Amino acid sequence: MKAIFDFFGESALGVAIRNSRYAFPFVEMAHLLGLGMLLGSILLLNIRFFGFGLKREKVSEVAEDLVPWTRLSLILMAISGIGLFASKAPDLWEQDRDYFYLKMSLLALGTLFHYLIQVPLARKENMTAGKLAAVVSLILWFGGALAGLSLEFL
Amino acid sequence: MLLSLCEWLGSTDLSTTIRESLWVYPMLHWWHILSNTFMFGTIVFLDLRLIGIGFAKRRVTDIAEQLLPWTWFGWAMMFASGALIFTSDPVKYYGNFFFRVKLVLMLLAGVNALLFHSTIYRGVAAWNEGKAPARARIAGAISLASWVAIVMVGRAVGYFQ
Numbered sequence: 621m622k623a624i625f626d627f628f629g630e631s632a633l634g635v636a637i638r639n640s641r642y643a644f645p646f647v648e649m650a651h652l653l654g655l656g657m658l659l660g661s662i663l664l665l666n667i668r669f670f671g672f673g674l675k676r677e678k679v680s681e682v683a684e685d686l687v688p689w690t691r692l693s694l695i696l697m698a699i700s701g702i703g704l705f706a707s708k709a710p711d712l713w714e715q716d717r718d719y720f721y722l723k724m725s726l727l728a729l730g731t732l733f734h735y736l737i738q739v740p741l742a743r744k745e746n747m748t749a750g751k752l753a754a755v756v757s758l759i760l761w762f763g764g765a766l767a768g769l770s771l772e773f774l
Numbered sequence: 775m776l777l778s779l780c781e782w783l784g785s786t787d788l789s790t791t792i793r794e795s796l797w798v799y800p801m802l803h804w805w806h807i808l809s810n811t812f813m814f815g816t817i818v819f820l821d822l823r824l825i826g827i828g829f830a831k832r833r834v835t836d837i838a839e840q841l842l843p844w845t846w847f848g849w850a851m852m853f854a855s856g857a858l859i860f861t862s863d864p865v866k867y868y869g870n871f872f873f874r875v876k877l878v879l880m881l882l883a884g885v886n887a888l889l890f891h892s893t894i895y896r897g898v899a900a901w902n903e904g905k906a907p908a909r910a911r912i913a914g915a916i917s918l919a920s921w922v923a924i925v926m927v928g929r930a931v932g933y934f935q
Contacts, residue, residue: 645929645933645934646926649925649926649930652807652810652925652929653814653922653925653926655810655811656810656811656814656815656818656925657814657815657818658815659808659811659815660811660812660814660818660819661815661819663812663844664815664816664819664841664844667844673840673843673844674840675840676836676840677832677836681831685828685829685831688828689818689819689822689828762808765807765808766808769803769804769808770800770804773800773803773804
């Protein structure tokens, strides 16, 4: 694992971001914009599963509408996330490894859960299992976001 | 006048408590950023529909009416957490260039939304199911651009004077 941190930390990208006064904030802005849209799309699908809103559309329609935006924001977060990771890898390894692992685990679980469980449930209009899945989804995504934020704001 | 108000606010117990707490200050930022999910994460989708990217099958009113309560909920949480963050060090934020830009941009976004809802949106029935007219597309683009800028400038407040 140390080898991965070293590889990214010593990469030209990581060095360039660390050496620039402006690069890190801008990469972080992209990451936060991605977060807003990502969690927004996830939240709205879950709101529909719970029946708290968007009731004029079926849950399969809400999923169909939002899936492309979930994907786009995940891509934006992944690209900007690589930049953030590369620039911070040395510090992360020394200080915040555990939070980082927690964050990445929740993020991986959230993504898998979204594509393998939640979207199929939405397509099948399965509202009973869907509500349970919505609780799991919110815990995974917002937990992952909180773990990620704790890396930056603590 | 404004500055002395900020000085007074900064001298209150609430301000000192937030500023000196190890946990409250970061938690306010988490709260602020996660609340943006409700606000930015809903505004974006109405704007995209207006501009004509995505959601083509949905009526504009269905998107607007169903998202708006969540947008307002997000706005209220953004305001509450933002006001508390401001309270932690009012004089610093008062003097911060990017904080001022952020306020101006929020005013712009607010005026844009108000104009949209009080003019072109009143005739939404005519374009509810199809492509929005130019004025509505422009309003959507201004809204999207200003909220993206607000998020970016908001982050800049924490990094630069």
